[in-house]
Amino acid sequence: MRLLLIALLLSSFCIAQTNEYSISFENAVHHEASIAITFPELKQKTVTVRMSRSSPGRYAIHEFAKNVFDFKATNSKGEVLEATRPDPYSWEIKNHDGEINVSYTLFANRADGTYSQIDESHAHLNMPATFMFMEGEEHRPIKIDFNVRRDLNWKVASQLKKVSQTTFTAPDLQYFFDSPTEVSDYQLREFMVDGQNIRFALHSDDSAQDFDTYWKKVKAIVLAQKEVFGELPAYDFGEYTFLACYAPHVSGDGMEHRNSTILTDRESLAAGGMEGNIGTVSHEFFHSWNVERIRPADLEPFDFTAANMSGSLWFAEGFTSYYTNLILARTGVITSEDYVKGLNRTFNYVWNSPARDYFNPIEMSYQAPFVDAATSVDPVNRNNTFISYYSYGSVLGLALDLSLRQQGLNLDDYFKAVWNQFGKKEVSYSIQDLENVLSGYAGDAFAKAFFSQYIYDSQMPDYQNLLSNAGLTITQDKNKPYLGLRVNASESGLRIASPTSKGSPAYAAKLNKGDLITAVDGAAITTVDAYNALVKKLTVGQTIAVSYKRFDSDATTNLTVSADPTYTITTDEKADKKARKLKKYWLQEK
Known part of the structure; x- marks a missing residue:
């Protein structure tokens, strides 16, 4: 199948008409690029060119058109064509002679995985943030010329197919937009x-x-x-x-x-x-491997005109996050002890979140268009309703790996099975497919239990047993006092710095972000150090009076101290031989 795909891609250069792009950087000092595109042999009398509203690997809307100006369209003779704007992202062009030449200036000054940045140090180009495309012609091959700044010793790095040092090609728009490019003296x-x-x-x-x-x-x-x-x-x-x-x-x-x-x-x-x-x-x-070739079916094909949603990000991003530090430990880039310590933050974020009352990992994945570099101006309630699918999937990957290892299996070999059935063949998968592969690898009962409890539901695995069998311990300090407040000092008192979480003492006491705490049990508290010292003296179950201001009105509430819910994962120095052996093979300790 792959050889056939490559053959088709190569043949497309001979059959389909090529759209030609060029980009130059004369005004890089002011973060500008000049872009020209030729769309030849057009059959439709009315065409639409547009900027993308999304970018591969991101799931939210990004209005790239806002950075485009000085747009012009001409025919093959250089005559100016009228362009109208049916929406903020598009230019509609009529009465051409079969060829349209588009030019525009792009302002770009953010270098990351979504946007582009142009200055005299480099041209960092994310393609959807940089280049227009023509609706209905996405199948056409693309040739692009990078007019590099030779005075700055720039050269081009990209996954695009290289024709010369500054000319590259792509078989179609999907590939072109998935091919970021760095132009610099790298x-x-x-x-x-x-x-x-x-x-x-x-x-x-x-x-x-x-x-x-x-x-x-x-x-x-x-x-x-x-x-x-x-x-x-x-x-x-x-x-x-x-x-x-x-x-x-x-x-x-x-x-x-x-x-x-x-x-x-x-x-x-x-x-x-x-x-x-x-x-x-x-x-x-x-x-x-995981997401580019082991590909969720609900991300195919990627839509550049809208937000893209998938229910599989707990696996595509989350299980990838599980392997991120695991690989660092296996290679010795970090120590196994640092790896174990690093589990704590993510573990506590996931399993102490009230959001599991509302959404399972699939539904957390559905929220990606609202959180993955998305922007909004209104306050949100994410600390109570959302757990990052990166983190959620990561701790579930840990649970699945340790569960498999108790049976003499492992997550590596499960991934090999997913790779061989889907990724290597580049056949996209559904969540049911993931369960089916696990069923074939570890048994029907095991797979059904894992998916029904932890993927389709939001139950917590038995980490006490799983970690113990891997030579680790997990504990909670039942005597450590906890209020559920994060505060910042101000001249008038302590301001609650973030929304309180459902289930915490502060939430039950109806305290919330922005409240100004003026006293605790009648004692004025004005510094964070004084607050922390007071909390240490409290006992679990104790009720205290908290005086505060909200909207310039004075109020008092009673708050009952609870035990700190924080989990602590550490290496068990007293682990038995079997547990130490499992840990050694899991982390590939030397």
Whole structure:
């Protein structure tokens, strides 16, 4: 099937008319690019060109058209064509002569996985944020010329098919828009794995020596993840490219694509990125299997005109998040002890959230268009109604892996089975398919229990047993007092800094964000240190009076102290031989 797909893609260049794009950066100092597109041999008398409203790997709406200006359309003779605006994202053009030439200026000044940034250090291009397309002609091949700034020693890095140093092609719009491009004076490292070239283009001020140190970690991650699936994907054109921008003027992010990934962070390698950025490398490279080829059916095909919703993000993003730090531990990039410590934050965020009363992991995934780099101005109630599918899926991945290991199985081999049945063949999957694969691997009863309890419902696995069998302990301090408040100091008292969570003492006492606490049991409290000292002296079950101001009115409420719900996961130094052995094979401890 894959060979047939490639043959069809190659033949499309001979059969279909090619749309030609070019981009130049003369005014990069003011974050502008000049873009020109030729759409030849058009059959429809009225056509629409538009900017995308979404981007591969993101699920929310992004209004990229807002950064476009100086739009012009001409025919093959250079005569100006009238363009009308049926909506904020589109330009409708009539009375052409079979060819339309479009030009416009793009303002771009945010470098991350969604947007583009142009300045005299680089052109960081996310394609949907940069280029228009013509409705109805998405199937056409695309050729693009990058008119690089030679005075700045710029060169081009991309997963697009290379024709020359500055000319590249894509078989269709879906591939073109899934192909971010870095144009800069970047450093490059490469190594071959089973006949395929793994490349890392680094745009930063880091030394070659620091890059070499980082590159060793990246190579270890690539090889360790290959072991999970048993093989690398067959990357198009035999290459995979990391596109990294580590600079103070970019925004921290990571975004997977079919044969490449965007990596951005404000920290250079020398300024903390050596440790701080490597987790994003691990996460995004795992996506070249899980989500790019092991692909949810409800994301196919990706719609560039609307928000994209999937119920499988707990698996596509969450299980990928589980492997992010696990791979770092297996490669020695972090210690196994640091890995265990790192479980705590995510674990507590998920299992102490009241949101499980309302949504299961599938329904949490459905909320991606509202949370994945989405913007809104009205307050939301997410601390009570939402758990990130990244985190939720991660702790479920932990539970599934440890549950399988109790039977002499493991999550790696389950992923191999999913890969062989779906990802390797590039056949998209449903949630039922995931359950069916687990059923074939671990048995019908096991698969049905896991999915019915933890995917279609929001029950909590028996981590006490699972972690104990893996040489870890999980505890809660039943005597530690807890109020459920996060406060900031102000001149008038302590301001509640975030919405209170359902089930907490503060929520039951009807306290909420913005309330100004003036006294506790009659004692004035004005500093965070004084508040923390007071909380330590309280006892579980004790009732205290809290005086506060809301809308400039004085009020008092009674608050009953509860036990701190925080879980603590640690290594069990007294674990038996069997548990230590399981832990060793799980984390691949040397």
